[in-house]
Amino acid sequence: MQLIIDSSGNARCIYDETIPLQQLGRIKIRRGSHVEPIPGGRWIADMEPVDGPVLGPFSMRSQALAAERRWLEKHWLPQG
Template identity: 50%
Template sequence: MDLFVGTGGEITTLYSEVLDLAALGALSIQRASHIEPDEAGQWWADIVDGPRLGPFERRSDALAAEVAWLTEHRLPPLR
């Protein structure tokens, strides 16, 4: 789990239950995507204000694509 700490102390991350994020302060959680199957049983990652990724045969593949896209496009760059 990567935590990005801004100069004002704000933290940005992809939500996970690996850490108790509430212990770090008040939370503001926003949905970034939806993972859903289609009528053919293929899985799609539908990014909010972004692309629709897929189709994938397995849900786990859609989840991995979702995390990769969000990490690259929505999180601050690693320095």
């Protein structure tokens, strides 16, 4: 898990349960994307909540989730 802390003490990360974030203080969680099925049984990762593109389509949901995480780590997380 990458935890980015800026000079004002605010932290950002891609949420998972590796670190119990509530122990660090007040947290604000917001959606980074919408991983959704599309017609034909395929999946997309719509990154609109963070002003990103639609990724996919993918044949499996796990592929869409992996692409979502990679995109967030590259384009959203370091931008602070």
